[in-house]
Amino acid sequence: MGKIICLANQKGGVGKTTTAVNLAASLAFSGCEILLVDCDPQGNATGGLGLEKKNIGKSLYDLLINEVSFDEVVRPTEVPHLSILPASIDLVGAEIELVQIVSRETVLSKILAPVKSRFDYIFLDCPPSLGLLTVNALTAADAVLIPLQCEYYALEGLSQLVQTIRLIKQSLNPGLVVAGLVLTMFDARNNLSHQVVSEVHKHFQAKVFDTIIPRNVRLSEAPSHGKPVLLYDKYSKGTHSYLALAREFLAREERK
């Protein structure tokens, strides 16, 4: 029965989209039925899976604001078992337009509730902010996966994110839990990376995924070809680390 996982972190450039696209693709490859929802007006997950943003037609914006049907917007991707609800540029306006709507925080969760059972997992990629789009995603989610770049500023922002998750849990989504933290762009040659890893383990212990995503240029090249890394370079460290993350994700889910 579909579980909704939100990739959130208001710090920019920490690997939310890269983790959403590649974890979703790796799980789809291992036979899960996956939906990826691009809640970011930048539309990086949409472009990263090969959809052309300019000729997108109907997008998440139309679902949130114009009440079209889910089936008119959802698309297949090049990866079997992976579908996407694409973003478009007018999503920028959605945050302002959502403000006027009654119960504006629960619009996305109402859209996803009736289709949840069609998928094993639904991943929500969020923009780098704590605005209404991210609040909608956190309210719709069963769990939050926190990508965390091995950098000082990213570590500094963690307490603000944890505070926001707590507020959402209290007021809008009592069932929300932290699925875990995924360390990204780890560079074994530099001390800072190791310091961040040990600091995060100290505070979050078992919540920290064992799989650490290394910095790997294939991961940053793949989106320019509109492919997840496992379709771009299946022998790369990027591919192996996200397949390992998918295996660990499933193992953690089974333990629950």
Place this chain on the structure above:
Amino acid sequence: MGKIICLANQKGGVGKTTTAVNLAASLAFSGCEILLVDCDPQGNATGGLGLEKKNIGKSLYDLLINEVSFDEVVRPTEVPHLSILPASIDLVGAEIELVQIVSRETVLSKILAPVKSRFDYIFLDCPPSLGLLTVNALTAADAVLIPLQCEYYALEGLSQLVQTIRLIKQSLNPGLVVAGLVLTMFDARNNLSHQVVSEVHKHFQAKVFDTIIPRNVRLSEAPSHGKPVLLYDKYSKGTHSYLALAREFLAREERK
């Protein structure tokens, strides 16, 4: 007479804060009187210059919403000739509170107009979004400096940013110009970096600063010590590249 420069890019993690802090510090070092305004609720520029966010007291939030005086909020930093208007966590609420204020886009420009002449340059560090805080910064600014990470997703987001700047220029700030684009986190060993550099030169020609900021671990370590890189490790590539950027910035200003 003080010129206001806004560091903006809605793509996250492209080096806005790192460029704001280190360019401001390098210019202060060469004798300019500089103010840095931290418009990002994450408060990375505030932490990166050594201020403790928890005991901040009055911050930019109080200027925007509670109408305290500029002199109650502005602070010195460890760098001579560099002052800061710090951010605090309640800035997250400012975007929602600003919506109710009449002429909500020009609040920051009204705060800065009377103090502009005290400084040679005022730098505004923006959050990774195109919300009301960034709109306020773009409306207050004389020019926009665009930090651009040498990555595909960052390049993809450029047209959205340029479009937003054009809209602000038409409706709120006719004098706004693009001061230039600064390429950051350049890694000479990887093709993607070179591809992004040549792509940006093709589209923006003379607007692209000659100084390219290389990826340099000292730049990411310095904020954990609350110092700009020139106070953390004055012999590093990071320090040299931002001092070179400061020289080029001044040369371009003199040519105008």
